[in-house]
Amino acid sequence: MESKEIILSGILELYATGLASQEEVNEVQLYLQQYPEVANELAQIEAGIELYAKTFSVQPNPLVKEKIFLRINKESTVEKVFKLTDTSTAKIISTRPYWKFATAASVALLLGSIAINISMFNQRNKTATNLEQTAKELASLKEENKLIEGDLQIVQSKYSKPVSLHGLDAAPDAAAKIFWMENTGEVYIDPSDLPETPKGMQYQLWAIVDGKPVDGGMILTSKKGDKYRIQKMKTFGKVEAFAVTLETQSGNTAPKGPMFVMGKM
Amino acid sequence: MDEIKKYTEDELVALLQHQNKQAFSYLYDNYAPALNNIIFRMVEDISLAEDILQEAFIKIWNNFANYDSSKGRLFTWMLNLTRNLTIDTLRSKGYKKQSKISGDENSVSNLHDSTININKFDSMGLRKQLESLKPDQKIIIDMAYFNGYTQDEIAKELGIPLGTVKTRMRTAIIELRKLLQDK
Numbered sequence: 506m507e508s509k510e511i512i513l514s515g516i517l518e519l520y521a522t523g524l525a526s527q528e529e530v531n532e533v534q535l536y537l538q539q540y541p542e543v544a545n546e547l548a549q550i551e552a553g554i555e556l557y558a559k560t561f562s563v564q565p566n567p568l569v570k571e572k573i574f575l576r577i578n579k580e581s582t583v584e585k586v587f588k589l590t591d592t593s594t595a596k597i598i599s600t601r602p603y604w605k606f607a608t609a610a611s612v613a614l615l616l617g618s619i620a621i622n623i624s625m626f627n628q629r630n631k632t633a634t635n636l637e638q639t640a641k642e643l644a645s646l647k648e649e650n651k652l653i654e655g656d657l658q659i660v661q662s663k664y665s666k667p668v669s670l671h672g673l674d675a676a677p678d679a680a681a682k683i684f685w686m687e688n689t690g691e692v693y694i695d696p697s698d699l700p701e702t703p704k705g706m707q708y709q710l711w712a713i714v715d716g717k718p719v720d721g722g723m724i725l726t727s728k729k730g731d732k733y734r735i736q737k738m739k740t741f742g743k744v745e746a747f748a749v750t751l752e753t754q755s756g757n758t759a760p761k762g763p764m765f766v767m768g769k770m
Numbered sequence: 771m772d773e774i775k776k777y778t779e780d781e782l783v784a785l786l787q788h789q790n791k792q793a794f795s796y797l798y799d800n801y802a803p804a805l806n807n808i809i810f811r812m813v814e815d816i817s818l819a820e821d822i823l824q825e826a827f828i829k830i831w832n833n834f835a836n837y838d839s840s841k842g843r844l845f846t847w848m849l850n851l852t853r854n855l856t857i858d859t860l861r862s863k864g865y866k867k868q869s870k871i872s873g874d875e876n877s878v879s880n881l882h883d884s885t886i887n888i889n890k891f892d893s894m895g896l897r898k899q900l901e902s903l904k905p906d907q908k909i910i911i912d913m914a915y916f917n918g919y920t921q922d923e924i925a926k927e928l929g930i931p932l933g934t935v936k937t938r939m940r941t942a943i944i945e946l947r948k949l950l951q952d953k
Contacts, residue, residue, distance in 0.1 A: 515940035521842070522914040522939065523850050524921050534841055544840075551843040553947040554915055555804075558849070560896040562803035563810055569820050570798055573827045577791070 508540040517543070521550045579636070656695075656735045664688040670747055670766035676700050681766045683747050684735070692738040692747075696724050699765065702751065708765070709756045710738050713746040723756050724749065744770055779844055786834050794831060801845060802827070805852050808916050812856045822859055826852040853918040899949045907942035914939065 511517070519525040520533045536543045659665060664687045672679040680698040685691075692712070699708060710721030722738040748767040750760045776796055777785070785793035802823060809826070810819040830848055837847050900908075906928075913919040913927065925932045 513940075515936040518939045518943045519921070519936055521846060521943075522911065523846075523853060523918065524914045524924075524935070524939065526921075537840060548843065549947065550943055551846050553943060553950055554911065555843065555845045556896065556950050557900070557911065557946055558804045558808065558845070558915065560900060561807050563807040564803050565806040565820050565823055569824050570795075570802070573798065573824055573831075574791070574795070576824075576828055577794070577831050 508542045511536050511543050512546050517547045517550055521547060521554060652734060659684050659693050659735055662686065668747060668768045668770055670749060670768035672766055673764050675763040676765050679765050681749055683768065690740045690742045692721060692741055693735050694724060694738055695735045696726055699726060699749065702726050705754055706751050707754045707756065708749050709752045711748045711750065711760055712741045712744045713748065714741065714744055718760050720756065720758065746770060783839055783844060798827060801848060805848065808849065809852060809856050811916050812918065813860060822856050826855050829855065857918050903945060903949060907945055910938050910942050911946065
């Protein structure tokens, strides 16, 4: 058959849509090797229906991908263990049948098997450790996710009123954000843009009520700890402004240190 | 199709032959939604469809050495593998093949309108173009490509002679290609 005839016959369309019989499949695969123009036509048919398939897409649950990757990560370690045993048994089969050699062989076999056992045992331990590590990582990611979700809830709450605190002379680039809950008076602070505190010092939040600063609580800014977390501070029903000063650790009853950021309601 | 491609098909295949997980992740992101839809159309059960999707990708990963690019595009191979797996699952669970599609072909695609997630891919624009595909052309492509019908089953379902399936399919796909090229 000539390439033109093949293309016109419709057999390529059957092949691309999975309709072709085994006989037709063999036929097409032969043509594909023989005629570049047939291969090209098929590629175009396939590209067309692939686009068609993609037009009707439904996003699967993200968990599906996670599960697939957990499984392929696990399977690749199991596979290695099996490959190891395969090559060792192949050698044993080829030992000669003489009894002298048989004794030697059985010793070799025993030694070999001990070696395999040890190495399999090590592999297994390794796999178990890897698995444990993955589980730990997953747990800590989940924990982090929970925290972030908590932060989001605060930010997205319909009662949350954001107040930006801007940097003052002591640190013009510093900033902080307050989220004040209109319904409960709860105050949250995002201190991630405050500069690192010097040793022995700590930031303290002040709420300005009736023109006077009232202690709003100490802000945690340790690098490892909660610096980047939104923190809950003291609750205020009525506030005119918020300010943050740098105080000696555990704070003061009235602000003594330099004021870093401030923002009016 | 404004999708930003990270790999060409050849690159992707080469990487997957070396069990590259990053390439596999890309493969999943690119093709899982389309395959998910196809499985869902066959099983009509979201969680079963996602189970099959998971198994299909595990199979794709484990059997990638069997893919031969001289015999067709990657997606065609993946689709065949997925469709066969779905049919086997349905058989083992005692399901009957659904024949809903011939009744009202529009209901099937409309069903998904609300659940479809149009990411970088302009599926809305393409769907609009596909609206001018004749219903009998759409049905025949869907039956074969999405639902895994055989030539026999299509002939019976549509009440046409067996020999006509081939020519009908060709006309339908020519029309489809024309529509997609017009863009």
